[in-house]
Amino acid sequence: MKRQVLDPYSIGMGDRFAHQAKAQLQACILASHHGVAIVPVWNKSNREHTIIGSDPTATRAAADAAVKALHWDKPYFCDADHITLQTVDRFLTPCDFYTIDVADEIGKPASAADTEDFAKRHADLLGTVSLKGVDETFEVTQDLLRNTASKFLSAVKKAGEVYRKIAQAKGADNFIPEVSMDETDSAQTPVELLIILAAIADEQIPIQTIAPKFSGRFNKGVDYVGNVEQFEREIALDFAAIAYAIEHFRLPVNLKPSIHSGSDKFSIYPAIHATMKRFNAGVHLKTAGTTWLEELIGLAEADGDGLALAKEVYAEAYGHREELCAPYASVIDIDPAKLPSPVEVNGWTSLQYTMALRHNPSESQYNSSFRQLLHVGFKVAAKMGTRYLDLLESNEAVVARNVTENLYKRHIAPVFLGQQSS
Template sequence: MQLPKFSLGMGDRFAHQAKAQLQACILGAEAGADVAPVWNKSNREHLIIGSEPSGTRAAADAAVKELGWTKPYFLDADHINLKTYERFVAPCDFFTIDVADNIGQKSDDAEIAKFVARHPELIGEISIPGIDKPFSLDKAFVEKTAKQFLAAVQHAAEIYKAVVEKKGNEDFVAEISMDETDAPQTPPELLIILAAIADEKLPIQTIAPKFTGRFNKGVDYVGDVPQFAKEFREDLATIAYAIDKYGLPANLKLSVHSGSDKFSIYQSIREALKDTGAGVHVKTAGTTWLEELIGLAEAGGDALVLAKEVYAEAFAHAEELCAPYATVIDIKTANLPSPETVNGWTSEQYVRALRHDENDAQYNADLRQLLHVGFKVAAKMGTRYTDALQANEEVVARNVTTNLFDRHIKPIFIG
């Protein structure tokens, strides 16, 4: 199974927006950008919502059928490991293998020695087209990098083989996620990682490295944009070099995790893709859930009351809700309005506070991040929440489609 050149990982917490999300991809195709939709939902999200991967598959398939989508689409078992993969095997055809916990776990010394012996080409001066200066590696650096990442790659291979055994075939897309580390991988480190992946005969089609800066949930990139642009281009160059050097899949491409609403880096991504002809996979995480709230607030009446209730509960349980996402949110609690204040807001005030428009003085990034992780509140509402989505489907869907097309697909893939 081949992942197309451009793909968009789309979260749909409550499995009600697949049609609206797919409509954004249809608009993209009409504008000249073929972007494959990849619906993703992690095991943690399924546990919180009380859903099953089969439900996400059913929603995606129904949207594809209703809108007449004839191009590829995928369902991602997001951030799986050996403890969680089995429930995803049947409905999914894209597997994001999460090895964050294995990075830094030292492999057996003999395994490291074998790796270094297999790759004499990694020692010495290496020139990669697209990277300005050659870099020179010694044996100690290769050994050190292998100690840092070899166990993670070997564990990824173990997960991949477990999926193959359960699925009975290799007809799916595999991604390795290495973005949840303390520091960005340098091109030499990425090259060594890719050599290890080739050794394990892992046919991955995307890899998610760590980039400089913060990729907080649902808000803009925080960091040095020129440095990100440099790293992104160097990673593209390193992947192209490794494909040729190690026989990795020809369509192997970068994956940008928590790529939702990272508006300030989209131009850098688009220009790099245009200049190099490379592909990319961008995950938009949970912004669809936020667009649902915006749609409910915009609808007014009981829907606005419900949206205000979600905020009040999220505010009251902020510590609990934020804990699992501590490394990918940065909420200044002093900037959060009180529930009493929010209860007095009009539809317009709620929408302006939540909608990601940094030119709007009423936009509140702290409120947005809290609500981003607050989907557990809506999950506890059960059918009361999903009934509200259905009752206000038109306004909610319009916000979901607009968000994905105007704020993501256009700036990244069209310009």
């Protein structure tokens, strides 16, 4: 088997209930009709599997079935999202893309010996560092080199442990490795990213994507909150740092940034597209649970039993909002005062429900707090079991249409084709 290689453009897609793989793949097919090849990557974390009570084999089965049904003859992958050494085992057979998450290890001081060895090995980083494609230069002192290495080496070594466990089970050429540094408190500087990439090369992890942290808020399922110009500066520096690392640290030539967007970061999508074009490089855009929200929108549009269930999901989520929000506290901003009461929602029409939920910031009835609560409320639908899944299947056409349109028009088109989202 030849080495698995991730093409320049790829999109990570969440599918909470493993029912929308065909609709998601259809969005990639639409992109191919416009001359743009997008590699679909179905991602689902251990946390999501645990909440729902699902297994990674279901994600793989759904992806394989969609590929067969739609005659997709291009690459596709299943991502063990935000995996750790403790949770990787159940993903070893069904997955071929691994997002290795070491954020919890960042800041744990490396040993003095490891730090000193790294500083000696990478003394060429000392002095003025220039990155192609950006005007800024960076001064790297001995103290900066050592302090930064001490901050990140433990995390990279942990990534190496996870990588080697996967490689031993699957073979080093049979999966795509990604290292995730995004779920931490502060954005990495270009110098920090260079040092991280040097350490990853030292660990002999042939990463094909890396997920850095950016400034601003990347809340689940809603738009970016922050300075878009600052984001564009940061992503340009990341592209430049990655290009430097490919040249100097002998990392894979197709290494690219992975943007863990939490979905729907419409305001920064033009910046991502422009920066990709500027550097003639690719990107992995990872979406999250908006497919689950499109399921709810589709059910509400279907009216009748579908709308009734969508209202019931909200009522249950509203009643258990503290429990549901706790695991996602760092990536949601819900204003309780803006949450309508279940009694009010129960009186809504299909159109009122969908206008409040669908992410259209120009719509006066759009409610980001309502949307974010339902985003983390998928556990409610999971507890409904076959009642929820049966309604998805009986309303497949309207649900699938919403899933495909959302993924293609609001994500793929603006990021990869440069078209304004709608």
